[in-house]
Protein backbone atom coordinates (compact mmCIF):
# COMPACT_ATOMS: atom_id res chain seq x y z
CA UNK A 376 0.00 0.00 0.00
CA UNK A 377 1.37 3.42 -0.98
CA UNK A 378 1.70 6.05 1.71
CA UNK A 379 -0.61 8.98 0.90
CA UNK A 380 0.03 12.53 1.96
CA UNK A 381 -1.92 14.99 -0.15
CA UNK A 382 -3.02 18.55 0.59
CA UNK A 383 -4.41 21.09 -1.87
CA UNK A 384 -6.95 23.41 -0.23
CA UNK A 385 -7.68 25.81 -3.13
CA UNK A 386 -11.25 26.07 -4.40
CA UNK A 387 -11.06 25.79 -8.20
CA UNK A 388 -13.75 27.04 -10.56
CA UNK A 389 -13.44 26.83 -14.36
CA UNK A 390 -16.35 28.42 -16.18
CA UNK A 391 -17.32 31.04 -18.73
CA UNK A 392 -17.44 34.48 -17.08
CA UNK A 393 -16.37 32.82 -13.86
CA UNK A 394 -15.24 36.05 -12.15
CA UNK A 395 -18.52 37.93 -12.70
CA UNK A 396 -20.65 34.91 -11.87
CA UNK A 397 -18.83 34.39 -8.55
CA UNK A 398 -18.18 37.94 -7.34
CA UNK A 399 -19.84 37.04 -4.03
CA UNK A 400 -16.85 34.81 -3.22
CA UNK A 401 -14.69 37.90 -2.62
CA UNK A 402 -16.78 39.02 0.35
CA UNK A 403 -15.35 36.92 3.20
CA UNK A 404 -11.87 38.32 2.54
CA UNK A 405 -12.57 41.94 3.46
CA UNK A 406 -13.52 45.25 1.92
CA UNK A 407 -10.14 46.51 0.65
CA UNK A 408 -8.61 44.52 -2.20
CA UNK A 409 -5.23 44.86 -3.89
CA UNK A 410 -5.09 43.80 -7.53
CA UNK A 411 -1.63 42.67 -8.69
CA UNK A 412 -1.09 42.21 -12.40
CA UNK A 413 1.37 42.56 -15.29
CA UNK A 414 1.94 45.57 -17.48
CA UNK A 415 -0.68 45.27 -20.24
CA UNK A 416 -2.09 41.80 -20.93
CA UNK A 417 -4.86 41.85 -18.29
CA UNK A 418 -6.24 45.02 -19.87
CA UNK A 419 -6.19 43.46 -23.36
CA UNK A 420 -7.70 40.10 -22.41
CA UNK A 421 -10.47 41.61 -20.26
CA UNK A 422 -9.52 39.91 -16.97
CA UNK A 423 -8.75 43.18 -15.16
CA UNK A 424 -12.10 44.70 -16.19
CA UNK A 425 -13.96 41.55 -15.07
CA UNK A 426 -12.29 41.73 -11.66
CA UNK A 427 -12.89 45.46 -11.14
CA UNK A 428 -16.53 45.06 -12.26
CA UNK A 429 -16.97 42.19 -9.81
CA UNK A 430 -15.42 44.23 -6.95
CA UNK A 431 -17.58 47.26 -7.81
CA UNK A 432 -20.66 45.04 -7.76
CA UNK A 433 -19.74 43.83 -4.26
CA UNK A 434 -18.87 47.31 -2.96
CA UNK A 435 -15.23 46.33 -2.33
CA UNK A 436 -12.68 49.12 -2.85
CA UNK A 437 -9.40 48.30 -4.55
CA UNK A 438 -5.95 49.51 -5.57
CA UNK A 439 -4.11 48.26 -8.62
CA UNK A 440 -0.38 47.41 -8.91
CA UNK A 441 0.14 46.78 -12.63
CA UNK A 442 3.89 46.71 -13.02
CA UNK A 443 4.93 43.09 -12.40
CA UNK A 444 7.65 42.02 -14.85
CA UNK A 445 8.30 38.48 -16.08
CA UNK A 446 10.25 36.46 -13.47
CA UNK A 447 9.36 38.98 -10.76
CA UNK A 448 12.15 40.46 -8.67
CA UNK A 449 12.22 40.86 -4.91
CA UNK A 450 12.31 44.61 -5.51
CA UNK A 451 8.91 44.37 -7.24
CA UNK A 452 7.56 42.23 -4.39
CA UNK A 453 8.66 44.95 -1.94
CA UNK A 454 6.98 47.66 -4.02
CA UNK A 455 3.69 45.72 -4.05
CA UNK A 456 3.93 45.23 -0.29
CA UNK A 457 4.55 48.95 0.22
CA UNK A 458 1.31 49.75 -1.59
CA UNK A 459 -0.63 47.01 0.24
CA UNK A 460 0.61 48.16 3.66
CA UNK A 461 -0.15 51.83 2.99
CA UNK A 462 -3.67 51.01 1.73
CA UNK A 463 -4.33 48.42 4.45
CA UNK A 464 -5.30 45.81 1.84
CA UNK A 465 -7.17 42.82 3.28
CA UNK A 466 -6.56 40.45 0.38
CA UNK A 467 -4.87 40.27 -3.02
CA UNK A 468 -6.26 39.25 -6.39
CA UNK A 469 -3.36 38.18 -8.62
CA UNK A 470 -4.26 38.37 -12.32
CA UNK A 471 -1.98 37.13 -15.07
CA UNK A 472 0.61 34.54 -15.70
CA UNK A 473 2.76 32.98 -13.00
CA UNK A 474 4.77 36.18 -12.52
CA UNK A 475 2.03 38.44 -11.08
CA UNK A 476 0.42 35.62 -9.09
CA UNK A 477 3.76 34.56 -7.57
CA UNK A 478 4.63 38.19 -6.79
CA UNK A 479 1.21 38.54 -5.12
CA UNK A 480 1.88 35.55 -2.86
CA UNK A 481 5.27 36.87 -1.71
CA UNK A 482 3.95 40.40 -1.22
CA UNK A 483 1.05 38.94 0.78
CA UNK A 484 3.56 37.64 3.34
CA UNK A 485 5.22 41.04 3.69
CA UNK A 486 1.86 42.81 4.03
CA UNK A 487 0.69 40.40 6.72
CA UNK A 488 3.97 40.79 8.65
CA UNK A 489 4.66 44.53 8.43
CA UNK A 490 8.11 44.31 10.07
CA UNK A 491 9.28 41.50 7.80
CA UNK A 492 12.02 42.12 5.23
CA UNK A 493 12.73 40.27 1.98
CA UNK A 494 15.10 37.98 3.92
CA UNK A 495 12.18 36.65 5.98
CA UNK A 496 10.77 35.23 2.74
CA UNK A 497 13.60 32.68 2.92
CA UNK A 498 14.03 32.08 6.63
CA UNK A 499 10.62 32.37 8.33
CA UNK A 500 8.47 29.51 7.03
CA UNK A 501 5.73 30.08 9.62
CA UNK A 502 4.88 33.57 8.38
CA UNK A 503 1.45 33.65 6.76
CA UNK A 504 0.18 35.69 3.83
CA UNK A 505 -3.02 37.69 3.57
CA UNK A 506 -5.54 35.73 1.43
CA UNK A 507 -4.70 35.37 -2.26
CA UNK A 508 -7.20 34.87 -5.08
CA UNK A 509 -5.71 33.77 -8.40
CA UNK A 510 -7.04 34.59 -11.85
CA UNK A 511 -4.59 32.85 -14.21
CA UNK A 512 -4.35 34.07 -17.80
CA UNK A 513 -1.68 31.65 -19.00
CA UNK A 514 -1.94 27.85 -19.01
CA UNK A 515 1.46 26.83 -17.75
CA UNK A 516 2.66 27.47 -14.24
CA UNK A 517 -0.30 26.09 -12.30
CA UNK A 518 0.57 28.58 -9.54
CA UNK A 519 -3.16 28.91 -8.87
CA UNK A 520 -3.03 25.43 -7.28
CA UNK A 521 0.51 25.37 -5.89
CA UNK A 522 1.83 26.77 -2.61
CA UNK A 523 4.96 28.11 -4.36
CA UNK A 524 6.12 31.58 -5.26
CA UNK A 525 9.25 31.81 -7.42
CA UNK A 526 11.09 35.13 -7.34
CA UNK A 527 14.22 36.56 -8.91
CA UNK A 528 16.91 37.28 -6.35
CA UNK A 529 19.40 39.71 -7.87
CA UNK A 530 21.71 39.49 -4.85
CA UNK A 531 22.11 35.73 -5.30
CA UNK A 532 21.82 36.00 -9.10
CA UNK A 533 19.20 33.28 -9.40
CA UNK A 534 15.52 32.50 -9.13
CA UNK A 535 14.27 30.58 -6.14
CA UNK A 536 11.13 29.83 -4.18
CA UNK A 537 10.17 31.63 -0.98
CA UNK A 538 9.97 29.33 2.05
CA UNK A 539 6.31 30.00 3.00
CA UNK A 540 3.65 27.76 1.47
CA UNK A 541 0.82 29.90 0.16
CA UNK A 542 -2.07 28.22 -1.59
CA UNK A 543 -4.51 30.68 -3.12
CA UNK A 544 -7.91 30.57 -1.43
CA UNK A 545 -9.69 30.47 -4.80
CA UNK A 546 -8.59 29.94 -8.41
CA UNK A 547 -10.96 31.46 -10.98
CA UNK A 548 -10.29 30.04 -14.46
CA UNK A 549 -11.83 31.43 -17.64
CA UNK A 550 -10.56 30.11 -20.99
CA UNK A 551 -11.57 33.32 -22.76
CA UNK A 552 -8.51 35.11 -21.30
CA UNK A 553 -6.22 32.61 -23.02
CA UNK A 554 -7.59 33.44 -26.46
CA UNK A 555 -5.35 36.54 -26.46
CA UNK A 556 -2.18 34.65 -25.65
CA UNK A 557 0.41 34.94 -28.47
CA UNK A 558 1.49 31.67 -30.11
CA UNK A 559 4.99 31.71 -28.64
CA UNK A 560 3.83 32.31 -25.06
CA UNK A 561 1.13 29.64 -25.52
CA UNK A 562 3.78 27.11 -26.51
CA UNK A 563 6.33 28.05 -23.84
CA UNK A 564 3.75 28.01 -21.07
CA UNK A 565 2.13 24.73 -22.18
CA UNK A 566 5.56 23.10 -22.11
CA UNK A 567 6.03 24.41 -18.57
CA UNK A 568 2.85 22.52 -17.64
CA UNK A 569 4.21 19.44 -19.41
CA UNK A 570 7.44 19.72 -17.38
CA UNK A 571 5.43 19.90 -14.16
CA UNK A 572 3.50 16.76 -15.10
CA UNK A 573 6.65 14.85 -16.03
CA UNK A 574 8.84 16.03 -13.13
CA UNK A 575 5.97 15.54 -10.68
CA UNK A 576 5.21 12.05 -11.98
CA UNK A 577 8.84 10.99 -11.64
CA UNK A 578 9.45 12.75 -8.32
CA UNK A 579 10.56 10.89 -5.21
CA UNK A 580 7.58 12.52 -3.46
CA UNK A 581 4.97 11.23 -5.96
CA UNK A 582 2.18 9.04 -4.58
CA UNK A 583 -0.95 7.39 -5.98
CA UNK A 584 -2.99 10.61 -5.77
CA UNK A 585 -0.42 12.80 -7.50
CA UNK A 586 0.23 10.02 -10.03
CA UNK A 587 -3.48 9.77 -10.90
CA UNK A 588 -3.56 13.53 -11.45
CA UNK A 589 -0.34 13.47 -13.49
CA UNK A 590 -1.65 10.69 -15.71
CA UNK A 591 -4.86 12.64 -16.37
CA UNK A 592 -2.87 15.80 -17.13
CA UNK A 593 -0.53 13.93 -19.49
CA UNK A 594 -3.52 12.38 -21.26
CA UNK A 595 -5.11 15.83 -21.73
CA UNK A 596 -1.80 17.12 -23.09
CA UNK A 597 -1.56 14.10 -25.41
CA UNK A 598 -5.03 14.88 -26.77
CA UNK A 599 -3.77 18.36 -27.73
CA UNK A 600 -0.43 17.26 -29.15
CA UNK A 601 -1.34 17.31 -32.85
CA UNK A 602 -3.11 20.65 -32.54
CA UNK A 603 -0.11 22.10 -30.69
CA UNK A 604 2.15 20.85 -33.50
CA UNK A 605 -0.12 22.60 -36.02
CA UNK A 606 -0.28 25.67 -33.73
CA UNK A 607 -4.05 25.38 -33.98
CA UNK A 608 -5.04 26.81 -30.61
CA UNK A 609 -8.82 26.54 -30.63
CA UNK A 610 -10.99 27.21 -27.59
CA UNK A 611 -11.23 23.46 -26.93
CA UNK A 612 -7.46 22.99 -27.08
CA UNK A 613 -6.90 25.93 -24.77
CA UNK A 614 -9.53 24.61 -22.36
CA UNK A 615 -7.72 21.28 -22.20
CA UNK A 616 -4.37 23.00 -21.73
CA UNK A 617 -5.81 25.16 -18.95
CA UNK A 618 -7.16 22.06 -17.19
CA UNK A 619 -3.86 20.20 -17.73
CA UNK A 620 -1.91 23.15 -16.31
CA UNK A 621 -4.10 23.47 -13.20
CA UNK A 622 -3.93 19.71 -12.65
CA UNK A 623 -0.16 19.90 -13.09
CA UNK A 624 -0.11 22.51 -10.32
CA UNK A 625 -1.96 20.04 -8.09
CA UNK A 626 0.69 17.43 -8.93
CA UNK A 627 3.70 19.58 -8.06
CA UNK A 628 1.92 20.94 -4.97
CA UNK A 629 2.49 17.39 -3.71
CA UNK A 630 5.62 16.22 -5.46
CA UNK A 631 7.58 19.38 -6.28
CA UNK A 632 9.66 19.85 -9.42
CA UNK A 633 13.15 18.47 -9.84
CA UNK A 634 16.13 18.70 -12.17
CA UNK A 635 14.71 20.41 -15.29
CA UNK A 636 13.23 23.22 -13.18
CA UNK A 637 16.33 23.55 -11.00
CA UNK A 638 18.59 23.58 -14.07
CA UNK A 639 16.30 25.88 -16.06
CA UNK A 640 16.56 28.76 -13.56
CA UNK A 641 20.15 29.58 -14.64
CA UNK A 642 19.12 29.58 -18.31
CA UNK A 643 16.38 32.09 -17.50
CA UNK A 644 18.48 34.25 -15.17
CA UNK A 645 21.63 34.48 -17.29
CA UNK A 646 20.26 34.00 -20.84
CA UNK A 647 16.75 35.40 -20.58
CA UNK A 648 15.20 32.15 -21.85
CA UNK A 649 11.48 32.03 -20.94
CA UNK A 650 10.69 29.72 -18.04
CA UNK A 651 8.76 27.05 -20.02
CA UNK A 652 11.37 26.86 -22.75
CA UNK A 653 14.21 26.69 -20.20
CA UNK A 654 12.72 23.53 -18.64
CA UNK A 655 11.34 22.08 -21.85
CA UNK A 656 14.60 21.85 -23.75
CA UNK A 657 16.06 19.74 -20.90
CA UNK A 658 13.18 17.25 -20.77
CA UNK A 659 14.32 14.67 -23.31
CA UNK A 660 17.80 14.27 -21.80
CA UNK A 661 16.28 14.26 -18.33
CA UNK A 662 13.98 11.38 -19.29
CA UNK A 663 16.95 9.49 -20.79
CA UNK A 664 18.65 9.89 -17.41
CA UNK A 665 15.66 8.65 -15.38
CA UNK A 666 15.82 5.03 -14.30
CA UNK A 667 12.08 4.34 -13.90
CA UNK A 668 11.54 2.85 -17.37
CA UNK A 669 7.91 1.93 -16.65
CA UNK A 670 6.96 5.48 -15.80
CA UNK A 671 8.90 6.90 -18.75
CA UNK A 672 7.08 4.46 -21.06
CA UNK A 673 3.73 5.47 -19.54
CA UNK A 674 4.50 9.17 -20.09
CA UNK A 675 5.21 8.52 -23.78
CA UNK A 676 2.07 6.38 -24.12
CA UNK A 677 -0.16 9.07 -22.57
CA UNK A 678 1.39 11.72 -24.78
CA UNK A 679 0.72 9.46 -27.82
CA UNK A 680 4.44 9.36 -28.64
CA UNK A 681 6.40 6.28 -29.73
CA UNK A 682 9.76 7.04 -28.14
CA UNK A 683 11.96 9.74 -26.60
CA UNK A 684 13.28 10.82 -30.00
CA UNK A 685 9.72 11.75 -30.97
CA UNK A 686 9.39 13.76 -27.77
CA UNK A 687 12.71 15.49 -28.50
CA UNK A 688 11.60 16.33 -32.06
CA UNK A 689 8.27 17.70 -30.81
CA UNK A 690 9.98 19.91 -28.24
CA UNK A 691 12.66 21.17 -30.61
CA UNK A 692 10.11 21.94 -33.32
CA UNK A 693 8.02 23.86 -30.81
CA UNK A 694 10.76 25.65 -28.86
CA UNK A 695 13.74 25.81 -31.22
CA UNK A 696 17.31 25.24 -30.07
CA UNK A 697 19.40 27.15 -27.53
CA UNK A 698 22.86 28.08 -28.82
CA UNK A 699 23.74 31.03 -26.60
CA UNK A 700 25.24 29.00 -23.74
CA UNK A 701 28.93 28.03 -23.54
CA UNK A 702 30.59 24.98 -22.00
CA UNK A 703 32.07 27.19 -19.26
CA UNK A 704 28.56 28.43 -18.50
CA UNK A 705 27.12 24.93 -18.03
CA UNK A 706 30.07 23.94 -15.80
CA UNK A 707 29.21 26.82 -13.51
CA UNK A 708 25.44 26.11 -13.63
CA UNK A 709 26.14 22.44 -12.82
CA UNK A 710 28.11 23.50 -9.72
CA UNK A 711 25.16 25.67 -8.70
CA UNK A 712 22.64 22.87 -9.33
CA UNK A 713 24.43 20.29 -7.17
CA UNK A 714 24.13 22.67 -4.24
CA UNK A 715 20.34 22.95 -4.74
CA UNK A 716 19.41 20.25 -2.24
CA UNK A 717 15.65 20.90 -2.51
CA UNK A 718 15.50 20.04 -6.19
CA UNK A 719 17.99 17.16 -5.94
CA UNK A 720 16.00 15.39 -3.26
CA UNK A 721 12.94 15.31 -5.53
CA UNK A 722 14.83 13.13 -8.00
CA UNK A 723 14.56 9.51 -6.84
CA UNK A 724 18.24 8.59 -7.33
CA UNK A 725 21.66 10.03 -6.62
CA UNK A 726 22.58 12.88 -8.99
CA UNK A 727 26.21 13.87 -9.55
CA UNK A 728 27.65 17.03 -11.08
CA UNK A 729 28.60 14.94 -14.14
CA UNK A 730 24.97 13.82 -14.56
CA UNK A 731 23.79 17.43 -14.51
CA UNK A 732 26.54 18.52 -16.90
CA UNK A 733 25.60 15.72 -19.32
CA UNK A 734 21.90 16.72 -19.31
CA UNK A 735 22.87 20.34 -20.10
CA UNK A 736 25.40 19.26 -22.72
CA UNK A 737 23.01 16.87 -24.49
CA UNK A 738 20.18 19.44 -24.49
CA UNK A 739 21.92 22.60 -25.67
CA UNK A 740 23.85 23.38 -28.82
CA UNK A 741 27.22 24.03 -27.19
Ligand code: NAP
Nearest residue numbers: 413414415416445446472473474512513518521523555556
Ligand atom coordinates in the same frame (compact mmCIF):
# COMPACT_ATOMS: atom_id res chain seq x y z
P1 NAP B 1 4.45 35.45 -17.12
O1 NAP B 1 5.89 35.78 -16.87
O2 NAP B 1 3.50 35.66 -16.03
O3 NAP B 1 3.94 36.23 -18.40
C1 NAP B 1 4.62 36.10 -19.65
C2 NAP B 1 4.07 37.09 -20.65
O4 NAP B 1 2.75 36.70 -21.03
C3 NAP B 1 3.97 38.50 -20.15
O5 NAP B 1 4.49 39.33 -21.18
C4 NAP B 1 2.48 38.74 -19.98
O6 NAP B 1 2.12 40.08 -20.25
C5 NAP B 1 1.91 37.83 -21.05
N1 NAP B 1 0.54 37.35 -20.82
C6 NAP B 1 0.03 36.74 -19.71
N2 NAP B 1 -1.26 36.38 -19.92
C7 NAP B 1 -1.57 36.77 -21.18
C8 NAP B 1 -2.76 36.67 -21.99
N3 NAP B 1 -3.85 36.04 -21.54
N4 NAP B 1 -2.75 37.20 -23.22
C9 NAP B 1 -1.63 37.81 -23.70
N5 NAP B 1 -0.46 37.91 -23.01
C10 NAP B 1 -0.44 37.39 -21.76
O7 NAP B 1 4.39 33.94 -17.69
P2 NAP B 1 4.18 32.53 -17.00
O8 NAP B 1 4.93 31.57 -17.83
O9 NAP B 1 2.76 32.29 -16.75
O10 NAP B 1 4.89 32.65 -15.57
C11 NAP B 1 6.27 32.43 -15.42
C12 NAP B 1 6.66 32.62 -13.96
O11 NAP B 1 5.96 31.67 -13.14
C13 NAP B 1 8.14 32.38 -13.74
O12 NAP B 1 8.65 33.32 -12.84
C14 NAP B 1 8.17 30.98 -13.16
O13 NAP B 1 9.34 30.72 -12.38
C15 NAP B 1 6.91 30.97 -12.34
N6 NAP B 1 6.40 29.62 -12.00
C16 NAP B 1 5.74 29.46 -10.83
C17 NAP B 1 5.25 28.26 -10.45
C18 NAP B 1 4.55 28.13 -9.13
O14 NAP B 1 4.11 27.04 -8.76
N7 NAP B 1 4.40 29.19 -8.39
C19 NAP B 1 5.40 27.13 -11.27
C20 NAP B 1 6.07 27.30 -12.48
C21 NAP B 1 6.54 28.56 -12.84
P3 NAP B 1 1.93 41.19 -19.07
O15 NAP B 1 3.25 41.33 -18.41
O16 NAP B 1 1.50 42.40 -19.82
O17 NAP B 1 0.88 40.66 -18.16
Ligand code: FE
Nearest residue numbers: 516567636650
Ligand atom coordinates in the same frame (compact mmCIF):
# COMPACT_ATOMS: atom_id res chain seq x y z
FE1 FE C 1 7.38 25.82 -14.02
